Amino acid sequence: MKKVLGILLVIGVLAVVPLLVSAAEPLIMGTTDRVTELSFANSYDHFSWHVLRATTDALMKLDDETLELKGAIAESWDISADGMVYTFHIRPGITFWDGAACDAAAVKWSLDRTIRLDGPEGGVGLIKGVIDHIEVVDDLTVKIFLTQADAIFLLRMSQELAPALIYSPKTTPADDFAKGVYAGTGPYKLVEYVPDQYVKYEAYDGYYGKAPKTKDVIEKMYSDAAALRAAIEAGDVDFIFRTLSP
Structure with missing residues (x-):
């Protein structure tokens, strides 16, 4: 037993x-508990998000012991003087389960997709009105431009608060909620x-x-x-x- x-x-x-x-x-x-839907853009209940957070990451995360923000997929970051542009430097060598590289293009694709689909059962509003647009600088650098300065933007980019998880463009369908079809990190x-x-x-x-x-x-x-x-x-x-x- x-x-x-x-x-x-x-x-x-x-x-x-x-x-x-x-x-x-x-x-x-x-x-x-129950999973309602394994969708990055259309679920925000505790247990569904528990499954998603266990299987992929966001740019940021909270330290398990100190609860302070630290980098996850992002190795480091810079903030413009006016607080309107966040530049994230991606850790080299990260891959999704499907073998695809977790690079700046994947970060942009994931966040753009989540914001675009914006399901009624999701929490996309936590990032949709804050992000103006995203630019890929190079393979490991992505810039996120805000609509206005936001004191908690790094927290919004963590897996603990908002639907900002990063997932593979290779496996995840681009134009529907996917419902469990994805690859994470x-x-x-x-x-x-x-x-x-x-x-x-x-x-x-x-x-x-x-x-x-x-x-x-x-x-x-x-x-x-x-x-x-x-x-x-x-x-x-x-x-x-x-x-x-x-």
């Missing part, structure tokens, strides 16, 4: 789990998603950051707290996200 690790009430579950355990078998999480690859049943992940061996200790992760979705309790009591899951009925 699998060892129960306990109730883990965190936002970035996959960011924490690999640090806790190194397992030969898949690490299985149970939850009563890791730390995990999306292996399989069955609506209302489970999400399967595999560690991306090309990830530019610290490699996860847990190679395979499965997140099972249960109908209610009673079903989730039964699953953990039966040893069908290793830990849970959300609370159980008393």
Whole structure:
């Protein structure tokens, strides 16, 4: 029987789990949450965004320990004196799971696509009215021009706040919401998603950051707290996200 690790009430579950355990078998999480739609431009609910954030990155991110902003896909950045132009320098050598390079052109394509599609269920408004246009300077440099100076723009470019995640132009359809068809930069690859049943992940061996200790992760979705309790009591899951009925 699998060892129960306990109730883990965190936002970035996959960011924490690999640090806790190194397992030969898949690490299985149970939850009563649901994925509504795996779309960068048309979903902004917690669990859908949890899956997307576990499988790709944005230009910026919050440090897990200090919660200070730091570069993710961006290695460094410059801000113009008037605060209207942000120049991001992309880390060299980053690739998507499909083998395509994560370069300045991919950054521009991703942000332009998300803003253009602007689905009714997404949070695109957090960046759409702020970004005027984007220019590729060279392979690893992109400039983002704002409509007005914005004190929290770097935070908007992080995976924690706004739909500013970067994904592959090679795999992701350009003109529809995609709904799970995409390639990201890791730390995990999306292996399989069955609506209302489970999400399967595999560690991306090309990830530019610290490699996860847990190679395979499965997140099972249960109908209610009673079903989730039964699953953990039966040893069908290793830990849970959300609370159980008393």
